[in-house]
Amino acid sequence: MVGSALDSGLRRLAATAIGLIYPPTCIACGAATGQPHALCAACWSGLRLIERPYCERLGTPFALDLGVGSLISPGALAEPPVFGRARAVAVYDGTARDLVHRLKFSDRLDLGRTMARMMAAAGSELLDEADLIVPVPLHGLRLWRRRFNQSALLAREIGRQSGKSCDLRALARVKATRPQVGLTRRQRAENLQGAFRVTDAGRARIIGRRLVLIDDVATTGATGNAAARALLRAGAASVDLLTFATVTRDGL
Numbered sequence: 001m002v003g004s005a006l007d008s009g010l011r012r013l014a015a016t017a018i019g020l021i022y023p024p025t026c027i028a029c030g031a032a033t034g035q036p037h038a039l040c041a042a043c044w045s046g047l048r049l050i051e052r053p054y055c056e057r058l059g060t061p062f063a064l065d066l067g068v069g070s071l072i073s074p075g076a077l078a079e080p081p082v083f084g085r086a087r088a089v090a091v092y093d094g095t096a097r098d099l100v101h102r103l104k105f106s107d108r109l110d111l112g113r114t115m116a117r118m119m120a121a122a123g124s125e126l127l128d129e130a131d132l133i134v135p136v137p138l139h140g141l142r143l144w145r146r147r148f149n150q151s152a153l154l155a156r157e158i159g160r161q162s163g164k165s166c167d168l169r170a171l172a173r174v175k176a177t178r179p180q181v182g183l184t185r186r187q188r189a190e191n192l193q194g195a196f197r198v199t200d201a202g203r204a205r206i207i208g209r210r211l212v213l214i215d216d217v218a219t220t221g222a223t224g225n226a227a228a229r230a231l232l233r234a235g236a237a238s239v240d241l242l243t244f245a246t247v248t249r250d251g252l
């Protein structure tokens with residue numbers, strides 16, 4: 001008892017000392033903040049958080065609250081996604097885009113914890129009903145170049161925070177796809193055709209289970225659809241998609 005009080009007192013003292021030497025800074029822009037692992041006021045205001053009313057399938061926000069119950073967007077009705085439901089923390093612009101780019105292209109792995117905390121909150125409905133969390137895998141070549149998979153990093157942290165198991169090896173990316181950036185909606189879907197395969201060992205772990213697929217961004221949903229298709233074909237009971245950010249243009 002005395003030992004643990006001493007331990008936590010020492011930890012607080014160490015945190016204060018570190019805070020004096022390295023004052024906390026905004027995770028997005030580097031300006032001074034009051035709290036570590038947080039955003040400054042300007043970056044907060046540049047984050048378009050997604051709240052209801054949103055499309056219950058795609059998780060994309062509606063401009064107007066019509067005061068009616070659950071709604072499905074025209075985009076989801078015209079072209080229903082393969083995954084069941086998608087949810088995201090924020091619209092993919094401003095601060096959300098900065099955070100995704102910093103995490104992925106500037107090796108800011110430290111952002112993963114804060115981004116995952118926000119994702120666990122935005123996706124709490126999906127996570128509550130899920131049996132297993134599965135990240136969108138990178139192809140071996142991309143993984144070798146980047147040295148880490150941002151989605152696996154987020155998935156592991158969301159698993160830790162939500163208490164749900166996370167399986168990093170159930171799904172494999174068997175095709176070295178081109179980056180989606182710069183491709184049209186149709187090219188994105190074609191690029192991802194046959195890109196994912198459930199591993200032999202993973203099959204037994206996903207059969208009959210409700211999965212939450214994790215990715216950093218959903219733009220057209222082509223990646224989410226292709227990964228969900230592979231998981232459902234291999235016997236998953238359901239697949240929902242949780243990302244940090246989503247593009248709202250033409251309804252995902």
Ligand SMILES: O=P(O)(O)OC[C@H]1O[C@H](OP(=O)(O)OP(=O)(O)O)[C@H](O)[C@@H]1O
Binds near residue numbers: 136181220223224
């Ligand atoms: O919803 P979509 O239209 O499929 O776009 C979203 C996907 O695009 C990006 O991946 P990309 O394959 O470009 O590779 P990256 O991880 O190197 O960015 C991103 O990480 C998503 O996986």
